[in-house]
Amino acid sequence: MAHDSPLSLKYFYIYNSSYGQKEGEEAQKILYYYPTKTDLDSQIKNVGLTEAIIKFTETFNCNQQCESLHTQKTRQLYYQPEDGFWMVLVLTVPTATKTKEGIDHLEYQSDEVQDNIYWAVLKQAYRSFQLFNGSFSNILDSEKDPTKLRYKLDHFFAKYLIKLKPQHADILDVFHGIQFLPLDKKTFLHVQTLVNLLECSFPKVRHTAFLYNDQLVWSGLEPDDMQAMYRYLITSLLPAQMETELQGGPMPRQSAAFSALHFGSRFVSGPSNLQGDDVGKIPKVYLKNDDGPVICHLVIYRALNATVCLFIDEAVSLEMDFFQRLDIFLGHRLTSLGSEIAEQFNHSVASAASAESGAKFVYFNQLNRAQKSTIHLDNRKSGNISVPVDVLRILADVNADFMERKPTTGETIVKTMNDFWVVGKLSNLREFYVVIHHKNANLIEINEEVKKLCDSQFKSIFFNE
Numbered sequence: 464m465a466h467d468s469p470l471s472l473k474y475f476y477i478y479n480s481s482y483g484q485k486e487g488e489e490a491q492k493i494l495y496y497y498p499t500k501t502d503l504d505s506q507i508k509n510v511g512l513t514e515a516i517i518k519f520t521e522t523f524n525c526n527q528q529c530e531s532l533h534t535q536k537t538r539q540l541y542y543q544p545e546d547g548f549w550m551v552l553v554l555t556v557p558t559a560t561k562t563k564e565g566i567d568h569l570e571y572q573s574d575e576v577q578d579n580i581y582w583a584v585l586k587q588a589y590r591s592f593q594l595f596n597g598s599f600s601n602i603l604d605s606e607k608d609p610t611k612l613r614y615k616l617d618h619f620f621a622k623y624l625i626k627l628k629p630q631h632a633d634i635l636d637v638f639h640g641i642q643f644l645p646l647d648k649k650t651f652l653h654v655q656t657l658v659n660l661l662e663c664s665f666p667k668v669r670h671t672a673f674l675y676n677d678q679l680v681w682s683g684l685e686p687d688d689m690q691a692m693y694r695y696l697i698t699s700l701l702p703a704q705m706e707t708e709l710q711g712g713p714m715p716r717q718s719a720a721f722s723a724l725h726f727g728s729r730f731v732s733g734p735s736n737l738q739g740d741d742v743g744k745i746p747k748v749y750l751k752n753d754d755g756p757v758i759c760h761l762v763i764y765r766a767l768n769a770t771v772c773l774f775i776d777e778a779v780s781l782e783m784d785f786f787q788r789l790d791i792f793l794g795h796r797l798t799s800l801g802s803e804i805a806e807q808f809n810h811s812v813a814s815a816a817s818a819e820s821g822a823k824f825v826y827f828n829q830l831n832r833a834q835k836s837t838i839h840l841d842n843r844k845s846g847n848i849s850v851p852v853d854v855l856r857i858l859a860d861v862n863a864d865f866m867e868r869k870p871t872t873g874e875t876i877v878k879t880m881n882d883f884w885v886v887g888k889l890s891n892l893r894e895f896y897v898v899i900h901h902k903n904a905n906l907i908e909i910n911e912e913v914k915k916l917c918d919s920q921f922k923s924i925f926f927n928e
Contacts (some may be wrong), residue, residue, distance in 0.1 A: 464658070467558045467559060467560050468557060468558045469557050469568065469630050470555065470557045470575065470576060470629055470630045471554065471555050471629065471630065472553075472554060472555075472556055472624065472627065472629055473498075473537060473553045473555045473727060474496075474497065474501075474551070474552075474553035475495075475496075475497040475551065475552055475553070475620070475624060475685055476493065476497065476506070476509070476510060476550075476791070477493075477494045477495040477496075477548065477549065477550050477551070477821055477927045478492045478493050478494055478510045478513075478548075478549055478550050478551075479492060479494060479547050479548050479549070480492065480514055480547055480549070480607075481547050481772060482609070484843045488604060489507045489510075490506070490507055490510065491505055491508070492510055492514075492613075493510055493728055494548075494609060494613050495571065495613065495617060496597075496610060496622055497618035497620065499502060499621075500615075500665075508618065509553075510551075511694040512643065513541065513549070513551055514534055516529060516539075517529050517541060517549070517778040519584050519917050524551070524817070524924065528541070528543060528686065529541055529576065530542070530582055531578045531582065533573065534584060535555055535556070535557060535571055536553045536555065536556055536571065536574075537554060537555060538553070538556060538573070538576040538578070538581065539551060539552070539553050540552040540554075540581050540582050540584075540585050541579065541584045542568040542582065542586055542589065543588075544589040544593075544598075544599070545598060545599050545600055545602075547909055548599050548852055550585055550586075550588065550589055552581060552584065552585045553825075554576055554581060554629060556571045556573050556574055557571075557576075557760045558570065558571050558572065558573075559572055561779040565742065573857075574836070574856070575856065577856060577859050577860070577862040577863070578863070579637055579859060579866065580632050580633060580636055580637055580859050581629065581632060583637045583639065584627075584629065584632050584636050585637045587621075587636065587639060587691075587694065588623065588627075590617075590624075590687075590690075590691045591623060591694070591695065591761065592615075592619050592620070592690065593691075593749060594614070594688070594691045594695065594748055594749060595619065595746060595747070595748060596619060596867060597664075597748065597749040597756055597758075598749075598756070599612060601749075601755075602615060603757060606924070609918065611782070618671065622693070627700070632858075633848075633855050633858075633859060634855070634858045634859045634862055634896070635834065635836065635839060637826040637859060637862055637886055638832075638834050639690050639694065639695045639832075640690070640827050640828075640832050640833060640834025641679050641689060641690060641832045641833055641834060642677060642678045642679065642829075642833075642834055642836075643678060643679050643680070643833050643834060644674075644675050644676075644678035644679065644680050644804075644808070645796075646804065646807060647807065648904055650807055651805065652805060653679070653800055654673055654680050654681055654800065654804075655681065657673075657796055657797070657800060658671050658673060658681055658834060659685075661771070661773075661792070661793070663925070665773075665785075665788075665789065665792075667775050667776070667779045667785070668774070669751075669757075669759055669774050669775060669776055670682075670759070670773075671683050671768070671771065671772065671774070671776075672684060672689065672692065672771070673770070673771055673772075673810065674696065674701075674769070674770040674772070674774040675769050675801070675804050676768050676808070676840075677701065677767055677768070678820075679805075682748065683774075684774070685750070685751060686831060686832045687831070689753055689832070690748050690832050692772070692855065696770070696772070700763070700900060701770065705865075711908065719913060727919065728760070729764070729765060729766075729767050730743070730763065730764055730765075730786065730790070731764065731770070732745050732746055732761055732762055732763045732788050733745060733761035733762050733763070734783065734786050737783070737786060737787050737790055739783075741784060742781055742783055742786060742845075744781070744795055745760050745761065745762060745781060746760075746761045747759065747760060747761065747777060749776065754783060754800050755786060757774055757776075758776075758777040759774040759776060760773075760775040760776075760777060760779070761773070761774060761775060762781070762786075762789075762795065764790075764793050764846060766793070766794065766798045766801050767795040767797070767801030767805065768801060768805065769800060769804060770800035771793065771795050771797060773789075788899050789809045801826075815818060820899065821901075822851055822897055822899045822912060822913075822916050823837045823838045823850055823892075823897070823898045824836070824837055824838070824895065824896060824897045824898070824916060824920070825837075825838055825839075825858060825895075825897075826893070826894070826895050826896075826920075826921070827893070827894045828892065828893050828895070829892040829894075830892050830893075835850070835920075838850050838855065838858075838898065844873055850883070850898050851881070853879070854883045854885060854898055857877055857879070857885045858885060858887070861875050861877070861885065861887035861896065862887070862894065862896070865887065865889050865894070870889060871889075872889055872890045872891075873887075873888070873889045874886070874888050874889070876906065876909065881901070881904040882897040882901065882908050883898060883900050883903065884897075884900075884901060885897070885898055886899070886909065886910075886913050888913070895917065895921075896899075897912075897913050897916060899912060899913075
């Protein structure tokens with residue numbers, strides 16, 4: 464449907480209710496506000512209204528926090544990631560012009576803004592900030608003055624919100640899952656061998672993750688950390704790196720003798736020139752731990768679409784000698800392994816294309832955060848999908864119904880007015896959503912087609928009832 468005004472981000476702000484308790488000091492509550500050019504009076508007014516709404520709803524159920532507010536023109540989502548801190552996302556409801564009795568009037572499409580999707584988007588924003596800066600509370604531990612926290616929030620979200628694409632958010636944002644690359648036993652063993660040899664040769668390395676293209680092959684991180692890191696890699700870092708490669712960016716080399724062995728290899732985070740003294744900008748990440756966050760350097764090395772992420776304790780001083788030895792160790796090994804994976808990857812893509820059926824699906828495993836989708840044609844959040852948008856929204860509605868009822872197993876079947884069948888199945892912490900376009904099918908035929916799809920795509924992974 465064409466919209467006169469599409470869904471868009473109107474406001475995003477973070478505040479702490481415990482600040483600015485005295486009259487005239489209300490502005491102290493505000494830690495970050497977007498758009499930054501919004502006048503202070505409007506900021507104070509909107510934050511105060513949010514506080515009032517949250518306090519008012521607590522009188523009805525003190526055990527459940529208010530998560531959203533629906534108005535005709537906006538949708539407001541609330542998330543409290545830490546005690547006292549609130550994050551608020553305000554979206555404009557899309558509109559469309561409708562003609563009735565020869566008169567045009569504006570209609571707000573509120574059904575197109577789904578709470579479960581955008582609450583997940585808000586939660587992801589916090590997790591992304593936490594990954595690179597730590598929690599709000601940890602930042603304030605060193606000094607009670609929130610100036611440092613305001614600076615970090617402004618520095619992070621000024622870039623983060625530019626890349627946010629709320630109009631393309633869908634059920635994958637609810638899952639926030641990881642796309643794994645299945646390999647045969649021999650190739651996976653080669654990956655495992657490289658990771659083990661790397662960690663033994665470089666004891667400074669605490670954890671390792673290995674990706675090929677946009678898919679994860681191996682990770683030594685906890686699932687929660689890998690979820691946040693995976694999204695950062697595939698939506699921000701790797702696309703920027705690929706664009707640099709396509710534009711002919713600098714390819715650091717030690718010498719011409721290494722060219723054949725290190726074809727296309729480079730440090731994505733680290734030195735751009737191994738012959739110099741500058742080790743480059745190396746980001747730090749905050750990994751979860753029972754005893755508090757563990758801060759690590761993030762060193763990323765890439766060759767032939769294969770990416771190795773190394774997590775090294777913050778206390779370790781990274782010198783140029785380390786990067787030179789790492790390049791010598793990884794360059795030819797990663798190039799060779801990337802070539803081996805490429806052959807298998809291309810073969811699996813060709814096989815999948817030849818065996819592709821009319822049914823499209825989305826799969827998510829809550830245990831290992833694995834997700835797979837044939838509805839989405841890429842991971843770039845560009846709206847490149849193979850089904851109508853209204854059908855995709857039904858998947859999120861079915862998921863919301865599952866989450867509200869919290870069944871251990873369940874199945875929902877929906878038929879749309881334009882002859883699309885949507886099937887949602889929940890079993891053993893695995894969710895499976897299928898879209899089939901079949902005009903004259905009945906329930907028995909749809910059920911059989913879903914069963915065949917489960918058997919062909921997942922075999923023993925997904926268990927049918």
